[in-house]
Amino acid sequence: MINQIIDRRELAPAVTLLEVVAPRIQRRWKAGQFVIVRPTDHSERIPLTIMDSSPERQSISMVVQAVGKTTQETVALQCGEAFADLAGPLGEPATIPAGKRVVCLAGGVGVAELLPVARAYRDAGNQVIVLCGARSNEYRILDTELRAGAGPVHWATDDGSFGFHGNVVALLKTLAGPGAFDEGHVIGPIPMMKAAADATRDWHLKLYASLNPVMIDGTGMCGGCRVTVGDSVKFACVDGPEFDAHRVDFDELARRNGAYRTHERLALEHGNGCRIGLDVR
Amino acid sequence: MKPSPPRPKPDPKAPRQPLPLLDPALRHTPAEVALGFTGEQAKIEALRCLQCQKPTCIDACPLNIDIKRFILRMVDGDYAGAHEVISEQSPFPGVCGRVCQHELFCEEACIVGRRWDPVAIGALERFAADHARLRMQELVKGEPRKPTGPKVALVGSGPASLIAAYDLVRLNYRVTIFEALHRLGGVLAYGIPNFRLPREILHEEIARLQNLGVEFVTSFIVGKSATIEELFEEGYEAVFLGTGAGLPYLMEIPGENLAGVYTANEFLTRLNLMEAYRFPERPTPVHVGKRTVVVGGGNSAMDAARWARRLGSETTILYRRGRAELKARIEEIKHAEEEGVRFEFLAAPVALYGDPHGFVTAMECIRMELGEPDESGRRSPAPIPGSEYRIPAETVVAAIGQAPNPTLQRVTPQLHTRRGKIVIDEAGRTSMNLVFAGGDVVRGGSTVILAMKDGRAAAAAIHRALSPNGGNHDQPDH
Ligand SMILES: Cc1cc2nc3c(=O)[nH]c(=O)nc-3n(C[C@H](O)[C@H](O)[C@H](O)COP(=O)(O)OP(=O)(O)OC[C@H]3O[C@@H](n4cnc5c(N)ncnc54)[C@H](O)[C@@H]3O)c2cc1C
Ligand SMILES: Cc1cc2nc3c(=O)[nH]c(=O)nc-3n(C[C@H](O)[C@H](O)[C@H](O)COP(=O)(O)OP(=O)(O)OC[C@H]3O[C@@H](n4cnc5c(N)ncnc54)[C@H](O)[C@@H]3O)c2cc1C
Ligand code: SF4
Ligand code: SF4
Ligand code: FES
Numbered sequence: 053m054i055n056q057i058i059d060r061r062e063l064a065p066a067v068t069l070l071e072v073v074a075p076r077i078q079r080r081w082k083a084g085q086f087v088i089v090r091p092t093d094h095s096e097r098i099p100l101t102i103m104d105s106s107p108e109r110q111s112i113s114m115v116v117q118a119v120g121k122t123t124q125e126t127v128a129l130q131c132g133e134a135f136a137d138l139a140g141p142l143g144e145p146a147t148i149p150a151g152k153r154v155v156c157l158a159g160g161v162g163v164a165e166l167l168p169v170a171r172a173y174r175d176a177g178n179q180v181i182v183l184c185g186a187r188s189n190e191y192r193i194l195d196t197e198l199r200a201g202a203g204p205v206h207w208a209t210d211d212g213s214f215g216f217h218g219n220v221v222a223l224l225k226t227l228a229g230p231g232a233f234d235e236g237h238v239i240g241p242i243p244m245m246k247a248a249a250d251a252t253r254d255w256h257l258k259l260y261a262s263l264n265p266v267m268i269d270g271t272g273m274c275g276g277c278r279v280t281v282g283d284s285v286k287f288a289c290v291d292g293p294e295f296d297a298h299r300v301d302f303d304e305l306a307r308r309n310g311a312y313r314t315h316e317r318l319a320l321e322h323g324n325g326c327r328i329g330l331d332v333r
Numbered sequence: 334m335k336p337s338p339p340r341p342k343p344d345p346k347a348p349r350q351p352l353p354l355l356d357p358a359l360r361h362t363p364a365e366v367a368l369g370f371t372g373e374q375a376k377i378e379a380l381r382c383l384q385c386q387k388p389t390c391i392d393a394c395p396l397n398i399d400i401k402r403f404i405l406r407m408v409d410g411d412y413a414g415a416h417e418v419i420s421e422q423s424p425f426p427g428v429c430g431r432v433c434q435h436e437l438f439c440e441e442a443c444i445v446g447r448r449w450d451p452v453a454i455g456a457l458e459r460f461a462a463d464h465a466r467l468r469m470q471e472l473v474k475g476e477p478r479k480p481t482g483p484k485v486a487l488v489g490s491g492p493a494s495l496i497a498a499y500d501l502v503r504l505n506y507r508v509t510i511f512e513a514l515h516r517l518g519g520v521l522a523y524g525i526p527n528f529r530l531p532r533e534i535l536h537e538e539i540a541r542l543q544n545l546g547v548e549f550v551t552s553f554i555v556g557k558s559a560t561i562e563e564l565f566e567e568g569y570e571a572v573f574l575g576t577g578a579g580l581p582y583l584m585e586i587p588g589e590n591l592a593g594v595y596t597a598n599e600f601l602t603r604l605n606l607m608e609a610y611r612f613p614e615r616p617t618p619v620h621v622g623k624r625t626v627v628v629g630g631g632n633s634a635m636d637a638a639r640w641a642r643r644l645g646s647e648t649t650i651l652y653r654r655g656r657a658e659l660k661a662r663i664e665e666i667k668h669a670e671e672e673g674v675r676f677e678f679l680a681a682p683v684a685l686y687g688d689p690h691g692f693v694t695a696m697e698c699i700r701m702e703l704g705e706p707d708e709s710g711r712r713s714p715a716p717i718p719g720s721e722y723r724i725p726a727e728t729v730v731a732a733i734g735q736a737p738n739p740t741l742q743r744v745t746p747q748l749h750t751r752r753g754k755i756v757i758d759e760a761g762r763t764s765m766n767l768v769f770a771g772g773d774v775v776r777g778g779s780t781v782i783l784a785m786k787d788g789r790a791a792a793a794a795i796h797r798a799l800s801p802n803g804g805n806h807d808q809p810d811h
Binding site: 076077080088090094095096097121122136137138139140141142268269271272273274275276278279280285290304307308310311312315316318319321322 | 513514515523551552553554557558559579580581583585589590591592593595596598599602603607612613614615616617618620690691692738739740
C-alpha cells in the first residue's frame, strides 16, 4: 500500500528511521531532495529529507527527529500505518562534482540528511571525508553506513563521550585548513552551518549548505521558505534547499525559523492536553 | 407532465433584489457574508427576467449557461429543474454564483440592464445551487461511473481543470486530475476565504465530479512526481496544464524577510487551507498583530485584509493608485469597508523595520501621484520625493500579484513560455504534441470564469484531437 510504513527503527533517543512505500519517489529521487509529509489527516505539512531508497521494496527512508508536534506525530506512526500525504521528490538535487577533494559536515539529524549526498560524492569519484557531530555517544547515528558508502568518518561530541570533545566545526579546524578541500557540504542546526561557513570563508573552498527554513506548501507557492543568498531572495523549496553557504544570511534564517516558537509550544501543549481526554485514533 | 399553474408576467421594473448580508458586527468568524436570496426574493428576481427572444446573457456567459431557461424554471418554483439546466453546462453553480464576476459577463449583457438594473443572474444561480444542496446526497448517490474511453491527464485542480474534467468525463474519457497540494480546488481552496466561498460548497461540487468518474490524485507534482513524458508513457493520451499562477511577487524592499511579513499566498494558505484561525486546535499558526497593513488593490488584498479584521487586527490596505483603480470587485471593496478595513490610497511601501527579535514593527511609506496614462490606458503612479512617512504594523501582507508557478516549466524546456506564461494557440495547444493549457498559467492572474472558459475550450480541443471523427466514445450507462 502506498505511503505505508514498512520499517521503523529508533536510531537514537527521539531519532527514528521510517521506511515508507513510495514507488514513484523511489524511482525519481536524487541526493539532496526532500518530501513533504502530513503524518495524519489533521497534521501540518512538514519537509523531510530522503535518506535512502530500495527498488526491491519500492520504498524510501527518512530519519526524523521529534522536536515538535508534527515530528512527534510522525514518529508515533507504527509499521503498517500510512502517512496521510507524501509528496515529492521536491527541491533541486545536490550539486555533485567529480574528481574533487570534498569535506562533508553534519550535525544531529543532519547526519542522516547528509548520507545520500556523501554517497553521491563518492559514487561520482570524489575523495570524501565526513565529519559528524552529536550531543553524546548515544546520539551517534549511521556511522557504519557513512563509512561503507562515503569515506572515513570522524566524530565530535559535545560532552566528549566519543571522539573529539567539542563541536564539529572545531573538529574541522583541528583537522584541516585553507586549501585542504575543493568543495564541501554542510547540513545541520543553523548555528553549526553558520560557524562552518565562517570558519571556511578564506579556505578557497566551495561550501554548500542545505537549508531548513519553515515550509508550508513546498512547491514555490507561498514564499514562506524565502532565504537571502547574497543579494537575492530565494525560495528554498524550489531554488534549494542547497545554497552557497558563504553567501547565506544565516542570522535571518535563524530569526525566521524562530518566529513561531511560542505558537509551537502552544500547539504541543494543546496536542498533549487532548491526548488526556480523547482516544487518539 | 403535470399541468403548471399560469405563469405571472415578467416584471423587470421591480427593484433588483439586494443580497442579504451578515451583519458586519457579526463578521468575526469565517462564516459566509453573503447570505443568499430568500425564497420570496428569488421569485421576485426571477420574474424580472424578460425571457428575451435573443437572450444576450447566454452568449455573454463564458460557459454558455442557459440562463433564460433556468430562470424560467425558477419562475415556476422548480429549483431542482433550474439546477439541472445549469448542470448541462456547469456543475459549479455554487462556486460561480458566489465568485464569478457576473457584473462583467452575463449581467453586463442583460437586456433589462439597459433601462433598469440587470437581473441578478449570479445570485439566482447561487440560489438554485443552494437549493440543490438539500438533495446533494441524491445527486452523488451510488457508485462512481466508470468511463471507458481514452485516458486524459489534467494537471492542477483549479477551475480550469475542474470544468475540463466535467466535459471530458461526460464524453466518457477516463480523466485523472493531478494536484500538488493535499486538497482540491486550486485558488478556490487555498486563496478564496471561507467567508466568500464556504469549503463545503466547494467540496460538494467537486464530489459530483468524483461521482461522475473523475479520478483525483493529490500530493502529485507533475514535473517532480512524474514528467509529462512519463504521463504519456503511462497511457495518458492527452495532457492539460491548468497549473495556475501561484508564484507570488515580492515587494523587494528592505525588511521584507522580517517575521510577520507574508505574501498573500502564504497568509491565505495558512488561514484557508491549514485553518490557522482554529489554532491551536489546528496545528498551523499565523501571526496577526495589533495592526496589519496589506499592500495591493486586488482580490487577494481584500481577502487578506478581511481575514486580518476577523482576527481582530486594525487593518489598512495600502494601494499605490487611487480608489478608481482598485482591481478587486466592487462588492469585495464594499464588504471590506463595512468590516472596518481602512484604505490608504496613493501610497507605497519603501522599507520595513523590526524589533531586535526580527519581528516587523513599522512600515515606511511614500506618497504617490498618478502620471499620464501609459499605453495600457492606466495612469502609472510615481513617488513624490520627500513624502516618506512611517506607520506601525505588526503584520504586513504583500498582495501584489502572482506569476505562473515555474516548477513544471523548469523541467520541461520544450514547453514554450513567454515571461513565464505557457504559450498556446487558438485551440489551446502548447508547443508539445497533445499537451494543452489554460487558465492562469496561460493568462497570468485572471479570473475563475476565464479559467473555466479555457478549460472548456481545451476539453473540446482534446476531444477533437483524440476523436478526429468527432465520434463520441460509448457513453457509460447512467
Ligand atoms: C528541506 C528540509 C528538510 C528537512 N529534513 C529533515 C529530516 O530529514 N529529518 C528531520 O528530523 N527534520 C528535517 N527537517 C526539519 C523538519 O521539517 C522540522 O523539524 C519540522 O518541520 C518541525 O515540525 P514540528 O511540528 O515537529 O516542530 P515545531 O513545533 O514546528 O518546531 C519545534 C522546534 O523545531 C524548530 N523548527 C521548526 N521548523 C524547523 C525547520 N524547518 N528546521 C529546523 N528546525 C525547525 C523550531 O524552531 C522549534 O524550536 C527538514 C527541514 C527542511 C526545510
Ligand atoms: C486570493 C484570491 C482571490 C481571488 N478571488 C477571485 C474572485 O473572487 N473571482 C474570480 O473570478 N477570480 C478570483 N481570483 C482569481 C482566480 O482564483 C484564478 O484566476 C483562478 O483560480 C485560476 O484558475 P486555474 O485553474 O488556472 O488555476 P488555480 O486555481 O491557480 O489552480 C492551479 C492548481 O494547480 C496546482 N499545481 C500547480 N503546479 C502543479 C504541478 N506541477 N502539478 C500538479 N499540480 C500543480 C496548484 O497547486 C493549484 O491547486 C482570486 C485569486 C486569488 C489569489
Ligand atoms: S457562470 Fe458567471 S457569467 Fe455564467 S451565468 Fe454564472 S455568474 Fe453569469
Ligand atoms: S438578457 Fe436578461 S432579461 Fe433577457 S433572458 Fe437574459 S437574464 Fe433574462
Ligand atoms: S514552502 Fe511555500 S514557497 Fe517554499
